[in-house]
Amino acid sequence: MLNRIHRVEDGRRIEGVTRPIFIHNFSYHLTNLLVFADGAINCWEWVDLDGLREKLDCGWVVTAVPEGGEISAFELGRWKAAEPMFHLTAEELLGEVADDIERLNGRPDSTDRCLSALDRYLESRDEADRLAMREAYLAIPEHKRHYALGDMDHKDRPLVILCTGIGEPPIGGWFDDGEAVTEAMREWALDYFADRDRARAEYESKRPADDPPRPAAGTVHLGGRVFPNGPPEDAGLAVLQIEYPAAIEVGGAVYPSVAHAYWALSTADPEDRERVRTAERSYDAQRIAGAAPRVPGWPDARTAVMAGLLRAKFDRHPGLAAVLLGTGDAPIGYTGPDSDHWVSHGEAGRNWIGRLLELVRSELRARELGIPLQVGRV
Template identity: 45%
Template sequence: MTWHGPTFRISDGEHIDGAWCLVRRRHDLLDEYVVEHLFVYADGLITCDGSGPADLAGLERLLATGKLALDPPHARERREEPPKRSKWETRYPEPRTDESFLAEVADEIRRLAGLPTAADRCRDAVLAYTEQPTQERRLLLRDAYLAVPAHLRVYLLGDMDRQDRPLRMLLTDLGEAVDGDGPVATEDMHHHALAYFTDLAEGIERVRRSRAVPYADDPPGVPVPPVAVDEAVYPRGWPTEPGLFTLRNDYDAPFTYAGREYPTVVHAYWALSAADPADHDRILAAATARRARELAGGTARRADWPGTRLAVMADLLRAKFDRHPRLAEVLLATGEAPIVHIGISEAPFWRDEGPRGGRNWAGRLLELVRSELCAAQSGQTPAARTAETALRAATRTGSQTGENGGA
């Protein structure tokens, strides 16, 4: 069964993670089976279009009564018998039954809830046996293996060639035929299986160490919740005490950029985007950031704007916070938290839209400038970075002078 996701539902204001797969539901009026979505959630709720909410016991009843089916009955009747092969030789998984499907659904619910699945527990039992290969741990491993839904056992080790055969060999008692019709289990066979799992454990450890390298500089501890920089309207003017609202681009914080004074980042961004120097000056003279954005909407953009706008916005933010140390303190006070820029005035390229998307570049660039301010406080800003910034500013000033008629 293929599970799809992520999905979720809201219950009493709480976000409940879920996943879904396809099943067949008997349509009473048409007297036939139609494909439906079966949703399962981390709290154990199960729903299927037209069948109402249920739990595992309810799902079992729906399968037993034929209201839900994994395959339409006529498809099972037409299915040809596979060629006769011994159970040991076959490379196909066990047939999926209602019982094994219910075990799979229970495992999916555990996974969504952040709990170990039967496959997780079996892999842990493999590692435990590898560390200390006693008869007691072998029996525990057998129980863990048999707890995995039968039709999924063949995929348990992720080995396309051997599949789960090393497990089946190891879990068969000495002198017994593996799977009832395979080779007789011997000491040598058990040793080979144990060597396989020893190599597997060492490989897992190598992968774990290699994966740890890219994350070696991640901050320790639990992730910091994001800081939301929301859009707000203040009819009586901006509050006197600086807060997160000062991080927004429409906040009145004049600064100098490329030799010109701009009242807000919004004024500067949209004025600099204009292809016509006259449009630049009209936008710059707008009474409010909102009016500047409205004026810019009807003007032509510079040809290079899509490729340069992120760099320009980053420099405008640097200029703003360099000019206003109190605002820089507000930005630094957000610590290591992700900054989520929320609103309706900017395009999704700049803002976060939650589950609907949004690229949140305004928030990302604020995090970049915050990191630079933090590095400057620590005396870790490279001299080369300062020189590069100065060179880029000088180049841009010359270009701006030519573009905007000496602006």
């Protein structure tokens, strides 16, 4: 199992991974090989890939413990190997570490390079490209030469057939029976890849049945507009803000805006609620409510409350609903000084007001289409 790590050098973060190995220093110490993107490797000493090969050659780093060898796992304890079974050779470990360094740098590893060579050969059918593909396949660590294609049924059999010349035994003794590759086997392998490419193209072009026929429009950004002297005659998309003065009725009381209603409903005391409701501006409503006791459990209910208030606003004001529908299917990003729960601050914030506006917009569209949204009990 690989674990991600990093080190910092000269103020630069260098990504890395760990691999389990044994250090043979009198006993066999189970520890981690530290592999970093810059090629630095720590095996209780700092080395590079060539240095790791030297450590494997001299027996300092090992991938197996002999019968009776004493194994130490530091504080976990010590024991002796009895009937040990290990599956990774020194050469395979070197190949794995080389691939780790490539992946840490965002570059193709040995399997990726082989699959690229396969694509080139399938396109050109040139013998030089086939030999390059063969060489690339043999460069994959041997224990990984089974699932390069990601096919649990055929494994790498079609790839091995193409890598092998007609009349030759499969490279690496891949077939148990040692049968030489025939022209019919080559045709089967080519048909396999043709079918695979067709299936891949169909999958990549397939879209869910309920997806829109075109990509969503660019994000609509809302928030930040205040109306100290009342809104202008044409406030544009700012009419969608919760502070915009569009009266709504909740529980028999009329509130000047969604913001007034939200903050009033959050207060536990009826007198405070009334003071918030009658505040001149939404800013004042929030300030008054902020100094008052909150309804117990309010944070757990606030998202549902906001959803209901937004529905009330656009149900009561069809002109504002038309503006919301006019945003099409664009994502809505809501910014402002509110908590991260409600707004988006760059990469931060949960943007719940924006998300709820998108939900209400979808509900309005469903209503236009005559789609029932109320589901009755059976």
